[in-house]
Amino acid sequence: MGKLRINVLVGLMAGLLALSGCANTPNKPSYAEITFSHLDPIRLDVGEIRVVNAYKSPLQAPNVEHELPVKIDQSVRRWAQDRLQAVGGTGSYAVLTIKDASVIEKTLKMKKGLSGFFTNDQSEKYDFRVAAELKIETINGEKGLVAAEASRSKTVPENITLNDREMMYFERTEALMSDFNAQMEKNIRAFLGKFIR
Template identity: 45%
Template sequence: MNRTVTRFLLVGLPAVLALALAACETPVQVQKFPEMTFAHLAPISLDVASVEVVARYQPPMKAPNVDHLVPAPPIKALRRWAADRLKPVGRSGTAQLVIHVASVIETPLEQKTGLKATFTKQQAQRYDFLVEASLEVTDARRRGRAEARVTRFTTMREDVSLNERDRIWFKEVEAMMTDFNAEMEKNIRQYLGAWLK
């Protein structure tokens, strides 16, 4: 009888330990970010039959680029901007939003060493955000073009969590797109006034 109890304890102990370890592990909560949209802004009505988005920029999907890891990739934000803001109301002609660059580039920062550095949280990475696009309008009689280029950058400490990093990335893209929207709308009104309705 004593042998049976011993076998049960030896067989059951690894299972109990595995369950105990699994219970101690805290799963990382994946953040949900709001959809980046421009639908709350009045559409820009253009005297063209269609609006297209042409992406000349293709995310490299490798370092130093991290735009494909950002919760709201700049290229997706530019496509959404075009869908929400540019409204074709004409019978002929085409407007193309040409995306030239929509990148986020990570650069490791040099870290101090020594005793003091051991007790100091340092900035570890720099992130450079860039969007550059042009709105090119053509019809049977004329052509026009407006463009906008916006840059931002931020740095992050060495102890930043993945969730905090994603939150910072999202806020930077959101701020960059706010600037892009203002710059592009200003340039559309200045250079493409003949197509505005």
Template identity: 40%
Template sequence: MPPLLKALLPALLVLGLASCKTPPDRQQFPEITFQHLQPFRLDVAKVEIVDGYQPDPANDVGNQFPEAPAAVARQWGEDRLLAVGGQGVAVYTITLAKATQTPLPRSTGITGMTHKDQSDRFDLQITVNLEVRSGGKSGAVTGQASRSQTVREDMTLNQREAVLFRLLDVGMKDVNAQMEKLIPRYLGGFLR
């Protein structure tokens, strides 16, 4: 064997083995939007959307979700709130869009070897506030959602992301359902 080939052989083997290790395909999730729903036509000149929640990277795992909870809460305001008046303002504020992960106790000993435990609990809390001021009148409503979901220790990354996607989707459906009841009831005078 030529000396050059002998010298390159270890590097070629490493490259060959490394090329065999392809990461798994990441699952693609649909974007969570509310464009399919009728917007609330508000008698105001403009709608302001305020990102009032700043996640603490040490305590918030929203970045593990396929979409950030705050971004989906913002999307709700963009899709559902429409200014159709000549004066006044509606301020939609995302006050909380927090996701946390809590490790759960696991079985030990023989049971730990034969039993698959729920390894973590994900908690999602979303709170949004809509305040409307127009024509000397004002009103406000608040929508909230709080959901939790556990995951098994043997879940793949794709399975875990699917659980987080469903958790966020259902949580925002909760917020949407609340706002659909609250806005006509308490802000009906501002609807057109």
């Protein structure tokens, strides 16, 4: 009888420990899609707008773009949906080609020994990059081409949590896309003015 009581107590304690471990697990945050609908659309004299993703992620280190909660290539697609508006006739088209949507992780040197034990070093650097080109061709054979690219970098400490890393991914992607939006709009207005209505 004493042995059974000990087994029951051990089982109860193990169950309580397991439950307390679950209670401390942080909830994984969800992230909104990065949108541009608050900005006026750029009205193009074309009948159709296509988006082509020419960037293929290797899905392995040092690339980590596949780990982002909101992907760069999806954000470029959303940019095209929100910012580019086809208002022309059939036969004319615009093609937005995604050339780069990468995030590269680089391991940084950290202090070793006793001084390294007492410091919280920056352990990784992330280089975010987006590049795309917009080509327009009208039914009359007129053509136009512009490109835009943007890049951002961020280092993180060695003790960063998974949730904090994901938040950093999101914030950097959002800033990157803001830069891309500004650059692409500037180039469209400067070099494709005759196609804007």
